[in-house]
Amino acid sequence: GEEFKLWQKTRKWSIKQFDEIYKELNINFKETFYESDFIEKGIKQIKELKDKKILIESENAIIADLNEYNLGVLVIMRSDGTALYPTADIPLAIYKLTKFKLDKSIIVVDVRQSLYFKQLFKLLELLGYKQEMIHLSYEFVKLPSGMMSSRTGNIITYTELKEKLINKAKNEIIKRHEKWSTRKINETANTLATAIMKFEMLKVDANQIINFDIEKSLKFEGYTAGYIEYTYARISSILKTFDKENIKLKLDSKTTNTLEDAKERDIILKIAKYPETIEKAAKTYNPSMLAKYLFELAQLINDYYHAIPILKANKERKNAKILLVKSSNQIIKNGLNLLGIEVLEEM
The missing domain is CATH 1.10.730.10 (Isoleucyl-tRNA Synthetase; Domain 1)
Structure with a gap:
């Protein structure tokens, strides 16, 4: 519908602007990944993770109960079917680890996501991925004001x-x-x-x-x-x-x-x-x-x-x-x- 067309248009604007900024800063990427490319893979993977008892249903939502590792509960999919970040992040991590044959994966994201990445890394470990995974967190940027x-x-x-x-x-x-x-x-x-x-x-x-x-x-x-x-x-x-x-x-x-x-x-x-x-x-x-x-x-x-x-x-x-x-x-x-x-x- 119209909303999807608007999303596509603004997405193109954003990607173009980011590319221009990266070029100005002389920053290059070997490959760029988009969340939308991995959502479908993640939704299909949920069944496999449920079969392995890594994910469970709770009040119609799909969750990972990581309490035994002192990592609380991670919601993968809401009860209304909305896919959350892990739905794309799990297949993306697997793709990077296998395609590039990584021994170590360093993810640079701000400090507010520290618990989330501990949970994500634990899920990947339970899936059999033993590579070293590091969340390189960083603090906020503050202006004088x-x-x-x-x-x-x-x-x-x-x-x-x-x-x-x-x-x-x-x-x-x-x-x-x-x-x-x-x-x-x-x-x-x-x-x-x-x-x-x-x-x-x-x-x-x-x-x-x-x-x-x-x-x-x-x-x-x-x-x-x-x-x-x-x-x-x-x-x-x-x-x-x-x-x-x-x-x-x-x-x-x-x-x-x-x-x-x-x-x-x-x-x-x-x-x-x-x-x-x-x-x-x-x-x-x-x-x-x-x-x-x-x-x-x-x-x-x-x-x-x-x-x-x-x-x-x-x-x-x-x-x-x-x-x-x-x-x-x-x-x-x-x-x-x-x-x-x-x-x-x-x-």
């Missing part, structure tokens, strides 16, 4: 947020680079805005509420994407100046032994912890560890180049300092790329 709520109107859309960040970024860039072309200003502002959005989300532990403050996020100081990007751009500028001298860098003990300053040792120790930080972040599914590490490395580099002139020294000493900041900059670039953030060579 309070919790976001569509009911109270205290929300900001992706488009509104992106436009605000781009406009504010443009103003900051123009202050520093009046002679830049409009195209370069726009491209830099767009890259910076995307970096800010990603970093502000990823720098906070998933178990903590994210306080998204647009004004603070745009600062080029403190725990922000702008600060790290500015540090990277500043060092890149120094490296470009050095490259003009056409001096071949040589890594040997005679060169590195000149790095005796306490600030230099601190940077070397920080660089050495990079692989360990990535490993810990991966094992705990916590990208905020890497974000914090990159911020701390940027702080050390900033302190260093403000205190010690990098390009003023004899050949061996200069080479050593350049190798140090070049290595640091490469780590910042690699680390931000792991977080899905593009670096800016100029700011």
